Structure formats: structure tokens, C-alpha cells
Amino acid sequence: MSGYRLENGGRIDRNRPVEFRFDGHSYQGFAGDTLASALLANGVSLFGRSFKYHRPRGIMAAGSEEPNALISVDRGAGRFTPNLRATSVEIHAGLNAFSQNRWPSLKRDFGAINDRLGMFFPAGFYNKTFMWPRSFWEKLYEPAIRKMAGLGDAPTQEDPDIYASTYAHCDLLIVGAGPAGIDAALEAMGSNKRIILIDEQDELGGGALADPALWPWLERSRKALTDASNVTILTRTTAFGYYHDNFIGAVQRLTDHMPDNSDSPREKLWRVRAGEVVLAQGAIERPLVFDGNDTPGVMLSSAAKVFANRYGAAVGKSVALMTAHDSGWHDVFALAKAGVGIKAIIDVRTEVSSALLDEANRLGINVHLNHSVTGVNGRHRVTSIQICNNDDYLGARIDCDTLLMAGGWTPSVHLWSHSKGSLAWRDEIGAYVPDQPNENVRCVGACSGGWDFGSGVIVDMLPTPKDQSRIKAFVDFQNDVTAKDIKLAVREGFRSIEHIKRYTTNGMATDQGKTSNLNGLQIASTALAKPVTDIGLTSFRPPYTPQTFGALAGHAKGALFQPTRTTNIDGWAAENGAVFELVAQWRRARYFPKMGEDMHAAVNRECVAVRSSVGIFDASTLGKIEVVGPDAAEFLNRMYTNPWKALEPGRCRYGLLLKEDGFITDDGVSARLAPDRFHLTTTTGGAARVLNMMEDYLQTEWPDLDVWLTSTTEQYAVIALQGPNARKLLEPLVEGIDLSADAFPHMAIREGTICGIPTRLFRVSFTGELGFEINVPTAYGRAVWEQLMAEGAKFDITPYGTEAMHVLRAEKGFIIVGQDTDGTITPFDAGLDWAVGKKKPDFVGKRSMARPDIVAPGRKQLVGLLTDDPNVVLEEGAQIVADPRQPIPMTMIGHVTSSYWSETLGRSIAFALVAGGHEMMGGTLHIPMPGKTHEAKVSGMVFYDAEGARLHV
């Protein structure tokens, strides 16, 4: 044996040495090594510092349950990852890993002062102090606690890697590819079932990877499964959560084990819907609880076997075993065969099978039955251990560099429990096993409690002659929870295991209690003198192991995070210098500045152009719903506040939609195309909501109505042409429609063609000017727009954006639902009484409108507001008071909902919701802002062309 690398054996490739770095030092391992096995082979025993006491820690396990050896990996700019387990990091050329939670270095860590003062930091200590003086909490104590807490450093730069995600469906999903999972896959392989086999490790095999006798079988099985066309094998993939109806989330790690960052995704999220699930997650060995059990060099016996047989690494040169279970004996026998020096076996039991004793004898290993380890010497590595007879406490010292622990096994029931399958306690193994399923799922192999590890006894703590209040016997290694912390919690009245967990943080570390939960439960059981089953069991919560944010986010990043919706005309706007705003999921042109113009100047120019000649506006984002069927008119009559049945085909109507609570939720102008067909419009933001609401009513309240709803928002591009010259511009381009005022009045719809393209042409106006809204199939939107721009040149046609649209509609007194109303406003509050059908027997929200408070005086009502100083443009959202001299808190009677400079009117205009506003016409209100209080008079809301002369031309 050279160093700690065994001469032979293991699945590593000894022909492929790999150079890597840990804490700045260069080491050599082999392809197939993990960071843990490679460092162990180099004789490294110190891997990290614990969370609270900063105690030196080594490796405890060989897999993803490892609580101690947390390290950071730096793969270059933006590719820093903290808190990885050394046992799950595969080495590759150039790997650059660091220890964590230590300063200035791993060997000399100032934080270790906490260990010396540990007696003052028992569980829950922070609840009992740091309260005086009061102000010191935020200034001194909390920052100090925060700085000491935490494990690795957070990344500080944006991650350049990409992440993928996919869906998969299968008849059978097998989680875990140890012998049990492989057997399940082999058995199902012959059927025509679609099978997915998932395992978190880099190759199939699970426990068999540490058992060379099984390797020929493993290779045959691997080949058979790989060759089977109906089996998908996903290695380096962790099934992390089990959700409703056999829906399993899994993350596949694609590139972290490779030296260079290729362009391929780093990780991939699999969302698997399975007909049946087989869980073969195995079992995790349990540590033993005794003084000094966290010293580097103390580890699980099964882990030592994995390191020797799978990685060809000896965990020590002089190894002792402390066991309560037969499996520990078998592990050290395997180690002895692999060439690892075994010093002694210490078993807490008084009797073990003669076969074990004979084999130990044959291998020349000293055996101490009915003994326990009561102390461990060495700080950065075990140097010797103290053992005692359990009856008379007579002891001895054994020199060794490694101490293995074998405390029995805990079936991995994590995913089973996510699925809400029930658990049953099995006394003989001291663990919970799956009982009744809640989904179509089975557990096989060790995770069902069926294993061939032999038998053992469960001990909460090893017997010790020492004062138990003075020793540090760890239960949760990462969170530094000791047996006495659990006893303290019980002493202080915490009796439920959930309370004990939260008070001590046992099982709340990044390993989520994989090695600590059952020991914690046993200790609490003894302390409470109650059976384990009376104390409860903490919930298993996804994910099984920590999963990368980026993998969960998947493709939803940047532009693909809620993709921005754009209209067919958006490209033209971009090319013509539009400034955009985001509205709902859309981007819309806000204004089109000419050289040197700010928003104010551009909007003024756009507004004046519409009022004086003609403006063009992209209204394609308006929500559109096609309502079709014999009962279409009846349906709309029930949904909207106003009557629809008498509306003639070819005519339009403004519709007002309430929620059940009687408050306005949407509005829009809609047209009747035929007796059984309507073209509805909704607000841009309300399109999906309104369709859902209508479908909800149609399917659950009125399934008898013969009506179909289809979203047509994206089927039509909509171009609003507004201004006194709109008709003149349109006339030469339209065929099949008589545009004359008599033939095509305001609030009508006609079908024909424009520029040769079929159109639904609305004569409507949201500006107060003569106006048309041209609906054409989306793909033709930009072509028609450009032709209108060309034809409109002689009228000096002006494209305008949403900001000018807002000003124009406000001048005319039109509201915007969601800005001037806010979900607490009735039609009466908004001054839209006229839009409520007084004779209609019912409509959505009608009953709520009769509630006492809705008809009571003093409700907030929508009014116009004109500032005394016409140059003051109020802030939208400014609050209104009647008496500006009140001290704070002031009585607020309303707020400004919309406020603009009107170039047309040469002054500011505003809308406001004001308590009792309809009765206050002409009254003065006050708007107190920081530094200045503004005065304004209540007015009507129509500031421009009140008689509507400009519409009806």
C-alpha cells in the first residue's frame, strides 16, 4: 500500500491519473474517484468545520448522506458552488475545491473558540439572551450571529451555465439502481412497458459497486438493460420529490463531472409521470452516539468498505470498529481482505454469532464484546480510542487512526413519505418501514426493510461512565446537535419530535437528517420514557438532496422567463424608434419620439395630431373572444351588466363586466356579427381572466346554455385609426363597405376587405374623434399598417403610443379599468349607471350591488379633478384630504387615479376616486404632497367635446 491507496482493486482507472486542487494544494487521484476517495487516498482526514462549534470534521459516509465533508467548487467566473458533498463530487482534471466555514484556514480556525465556549451555546441559547440592551440586537448580536452561521459563501456572480428541462411519461419508474432496482428493471424489461431507471450515482449498481463478487452480474445486467429498447437509464440523476398522482421530479447532472464547461446544459430537470413507481432507494447506515464520535477518522463502517472496494482507498492504516450490528463485522472482514489493517472489533452486544467470531479469529482481529467506545483521542485525526466494559466500566486504550461505526440501518423512505404512504415501526430493526401506499407505488429491497446485512441491536447512546452533561456525543453532525441538546429540549418541555427538531435543529441540516433522525428519536424516546411511536416522526420534505435553483427554473430564464408577447406591428414600432412599456405580458409602444423629443413633447405632438388630422395606434393587444352559439346573446346578457339581446347584428355595444362581489373587473366594446355570433373585446390585461371567468360560469353555472368561447386575441391584428381624417384615409383602401356616416354609424361593425385583406372593421373611438379599429388576420397586420402609413402621408398621419392613448381617452372621460377602478368600485361609483340594465332580471354581480354598504352614501366615486394651478400635474396615486391642516394620521377621502397634461386643453386634467365625489361638484379638495399641498376642484369627467359632436360625423 502506497500511502492510503490500496495496491489493487476498486473501479477507478489507475491508468488515468487526475490532478486536482483542494484548499490550494495539488493532489493526484484517478478517474472514477470522488473528491472524498481521492483525498482519503492522499491521507487527508480533515475536510471541514462544523456549523456551530467549528469543530474539525472528516468524512463520515460515502454517499449523498454525508453530513460533514461539505466543500465549495470553483469552476471559474460565475461558476462557484458552495456546500457540495466531497463524497458526491467526481474528480476531473483541474477540479478546484475549497473547505468552508473556517477562517483563516481549515487547520487553524478562529471560529473554533465556539467549541471551547460550547457550554454556553446549548440548543435554543439564542432565545434566552441577546435581548439587552434592546438596540444591540440589530447592531451587534444579529450581525455577529449571521456571520458565524451559514456554511459556504454564496455565489457573487451570475451563473453563465444553462439548464434544461423536460417531461417524460413511463409505465414504470424505478428509483434506485442497486441490486433491488436492477432486479425490478430486469424483471419488467421483458414486457412492453416503457421503463425509466434512475440512480443518483455515476454508474448503476448501488451497494453492489462495493462488492466485487457481484461485478460480473452487474456488468451482465447493465448490458441487458442498456440494450433493451424500452428501458431509459438515467444516472447522475436524483429523484428528489414525489408529487400528486405519481409525478416525480428528478434532476440529472450533466457536466459537473467533466473538466471543461461545454455548451451543453449543466443540469436537466425531469418531470416524470409514471403509471407505477418502484422505490429501491436502499438504506443508510446509522452512526453511533458517543463522546468524540465526530473526530476526523470516525466514520460509518459501510463507507470504509465502499472506499476500499469501489475506490481502492484505505480509510486508515489501523482501523477499529465500534458496532451494534453484524454488518459492521462483515465490513471489516472485507477491509481486511482488501489489505486494510484491522485493529479491533468492539461490539456493544454480549453475544454475536460464532461464525462472526470464528472469522475474526481467523483474520487475527481482537474482539471486545459487551464493550463501548467512551472516548476518542486526536483533534484532526483519531490517534487512539478509549473503550470500556459495559458492566464494570473497566477500560482500555486502543491505538488506531480510524474508528468505524455500525449502528444499524435506516430504510430510505423519503420519497415514499412524500407520496403520503404510511409508515410502520419495526422494533427489531428500530426503524420505520413503508406500510400502506397512497399512490401506485411499491418499495423493494433495503428501503422496504428487507436486507441481508444480518441483525443487531438499537442503542440510543453507547454506555459511558462519564457525566453525560459534559460530553459531546453528536447526533446531527452538521448542525452540531448533541445528545444532551436533545435531552435539554425534553427537559424544557419540548415533547413532540417536531418541537425537539425545531428547538435543537436536529435533522434540519443540508443532509435533512438522513443519519440523525432515528438516533434523535431514540434519545428523545429514552429521555421521555415513552415508546418511539408515541413521539411522532418528523415529516420528510422534498427535495431528497439539495437541488440547484437553476435546474428548477430550467429554460425559464431571461427572455424565456414569461416570454414577452409582441404584436405583428411591434417590429415596425421598434424600427421607428418607439419607446416601449410592458403591459401584462405584452410590450407596447408607449410613444414615438422624434429627434430630441422627451416623452412629454412626443405625447403632446401625438395627441394634437389625432385631434387635428389622423393618428394610428396598434391596439392588437386588446383581448378578443369569439362567442358563438344559439344562446350567445343570452349568455352575454347574464355576464355583462347591460342588455345584449336586442343588439342588432352589425352593431357594437360597450360592455361592463362585474365580479360576483358587484365590483367592476373588465370592460370592452363588443360587436354582434350575426344572431349567434359575437366578437368580444376585453382589456389587454384581462383577456385570460375574462375567458376563464366566462368558461367557469358556462361550465359550472349554466351548462344548459349552447355557447362556445374561443380566444381570438392572437388571431387579429388591430389598428386604430383615429382623427377627423380617418375616413378619408380609409376610403380608397376599403372594399365592400360603405363608409358613409349614414351607412356605417358610430358603434357599428362591417365586414369587407382592406388593402385586399379580409377585415372586421369597427367604427369605434377611444379618443373622442371619428375612429375605426381595423381587425385583420394577424399575419397581415404590419402590411396593412405600412400601407396606411403610406396612404396617410398626405394627412401627415402620426403613429401614437399608449401614453397619448391614455391622455386622449382621459380628455374624453373614458376610464381604464384597473387604473381608474381598482376592484372595489361599482358601476355607480364609476358613473357608469347608464351601462347597467335596470330591467334585467339578473347578471353577474347584480345581487351584490344591493348590499347595504354598496348603496350607502359616502362611497368613493369617480370624478374629474382640475387643479387650481393649471400647470400642476398631480401624481397618480396622490391622496386627497378635505382638511389639509389635520395632523397625521390624516383622514384621506380619496386618491388621484389618472393625471395628465392635456396639450389640447392647455392645462392638466385628472380623475380621482373621492368619497361622495358625485355630490361635491365644484368643491375644493387638497392634495398634500411632501413640501407642498395642491388644491383642485371637483368636476365632471368629460373635459373635451362633451356633446360628442366629433364622434358622429
Added chain:
Amino acid sequence: MTHHSAFSLFAKALGGHQDWPEQWPDAAPKPAYDAIIVGGGGHGLGAAYYLAKKYGITNVAVLEKGWIGGGNTGRNTTIIRSNYLYDESAHLYDHAVKLWDGLSQELNYNVMYSKRGVMMLAHNVHDVQSLQRHINANRLNGVDNEWLTPQQAKDYCPPLNISPDARHPVLGAALQRRGGTARHDSVAWGYARAAAALGVDIIQNCAVTAIRRGADGAVEGVETTRGPIATKRIGVSAAGNTSVVMQMAGLDFPLESYPLQALVSEPVKPTFPCVVMSNTVHAYMSQSDKGELVIGAGTDQYVSYSQRGALHIIEHTLAAICEIFPIYRRMRMLRTWGGIVDVTPDRSPILGKTPVKGLYVNCGWGTGGFKATPGAGDLLAYTMAKDEPHPINAPFNLDRFRNGRLIDEAAAAAVAH
């Protein structure tokens, strides 16, 4: 009860921490109490404490069907703020924030209230208008809330991405500096310990199965899994299960219960100094004193009593977090969980009397009840002691769903709790 102090911690440490007493005794139910609180969460325990402390009613039992603090108290993301829009809400939540200040000292139990500031992001013109309306209203109500430019927001929270090219660019933020977080379990335990010291019985593993009423309809007691208990006053503070309890008194409550999920990352060294919420992107985050990034999102879409939520909610939430804070894309999610929140039609709580004499209710806090814990407890205690609501909680009556005087913060502001 041992007074908590650095000195007592030191003294007990020298004794190996062997003689710490129970923080609260595990009481068995007595035959009768002057008042019973149903639900041993922070709100219910707080109510019991204030009944004993401020209103002299000490013969009180808190009945908890499981373990105290095991419901939403122990499952939320611990955000505290009071920058609500409407006067009623602002006064309600600010009452709580004032009580948070000094609560550790009052209870002699460090609840770790940390005024690190709550920042709400604006991503579009509508958000700006909405947050400005909040700021203006808060200013005139005496509630602190201030506008930050994108750069000021980044200065306050350096991990924030304020690139104008972001899918949802940050146009500004509203900051309440008094907002922050507290340690949720400590709140429940602190109230339990302080209430028990004043004579309150904390009774766990005791589910209420029926409410007994006399000939006049007034409550006379409860049936429980641990036997009948007589009382003339019952305060129900049972969050997602309130509607179930109220049906025992024949009352239908306007509540729907939804799963709400939250998650934490692995702990890391200090990286995130405050609380940030984004309604448009649907996520919020802070960093716990332990170092975990604590992340929450919206509710699942469907009503359910199942404390397991759907994966796609988690996916969306983390996508949102990574958009606002791209440096955390390589952080790892450690633990997710769900709670059941009770939601009223106007998303504001119901806190007051019920049509049944002697039956009082505190429910409907939806996704935002933790921040109100001390205030809700105090006001429920007041209402039970005086048999009339305090002016602060009077508007939050059950009758508003009949008369229409709703307090619809969500509709008004499009800001989720």
C-alpha cells in the same frame, strides 16, 4: 420560570444545563375555564397571553390539536410589515408592528425581530402607480414607506438585478424600513412560556370535536378528544381549519383553504440583507439568521387541505427568484413545505364577534398572518374580554361580507400579502 438572561445562561451552563425548567408545563384539561382559545399557533397563544397580561383573565386554556406552533406559525416565511393601503389595514398591521418592537423584552424570550427592511419592487408603470399610491397613503397615515430609485434599491439590496434589459426591469421600489423578519417558532414558544407563567394552560394533542351551546344559543363549552370542557367564551384562531371549527357552532364561514408553499436554500454566509417582494414576478425572499435563503410564492390554484403543493409552483418561484437575483442560480434548494391558508373573499382577516354569543373568531389571514401575530392576539383578547371589538379590529367584522364594506387590499393594490 427561570428568567432568561446572559447571566442565567452562564449560571446554568456551569451546572451542565441540568436544571432548566420546562418552558411551559404540559397541562391536562381542567373541567372549566373562563376562556378557551382554539388553536395553539402564534395568534392563539398571543391572545391567551394578552388575556392574562392585559385583561386579567388568567383562567384560560389554549387547545391545540397537535403541537403548538405546528401550523402556519411554523411554516411561513416570517415577513413583518405594515405598509398596507387602506386605513383599516394600515392601522391593524401597524398595531402589530408596534407590538413586535420590544416583544422579546416583554416576553423575556428572544423572538429575533429584525428590522432589516421590506422592499417591494415595481416592474412596470402600473406597479409604480400602485406603490406610489401606497407610499402617499402610508405617509398620511404615519406609516413609514419610501420610494427608492432602481440604484437606491440596489444599494439597499446589492444582489438585486436592476438591468434595464431584464425581462421585468426594476423601475423602483417601496421600502418600509421598520419591516423585517422574526424567528417564527420562538414567537409561539415565547408566548406559550409567558402565558403559562401567568396561569394559562397550554394543552396539546387536544382536538376540539364539538361546541356546546345552551338554550339561549350561547356557548357553554367544547367537546374535545380529551373530554368536555366548560366555558362561556371561546376564541377560535385555527387558520386553515377555522371553517371546520365554526361549523361545529352551525356557522358557515366565507373561507377557502389553499396550500401555500415555501422553501429554503442551503445555508450560506450573509449575502442578502433585507426582505424583497415582487408581486409582478411572484416571489419574495429574505435570508434567515441561520443563513438559509427563505423563499415564498403564491398559493396553489386549487383549494385543498393537503400540506403538499405542486412542483410547478416551486419551478416558477425559483425562476422568478433567479430573474431578480441572477447570482443565486447555482444556490441549491434544501427544503420545501406547504401550509394551509384560509382566504376570505376580500383577502382581509375576520377578527371579532360572531352571531353566536360567546364565540369569537380570528381567521382569514390568508398568506400574511405571521406579521400580525402580536396585534391579532391582542385584539382577539380585547374583543373576548370586553365582548366588543377594539376600534382597530371593528372594521374586520364578519358582517362586511353581507353589507359589502369590504377591505380588499389585493384588489385595490394588486399587491399580495
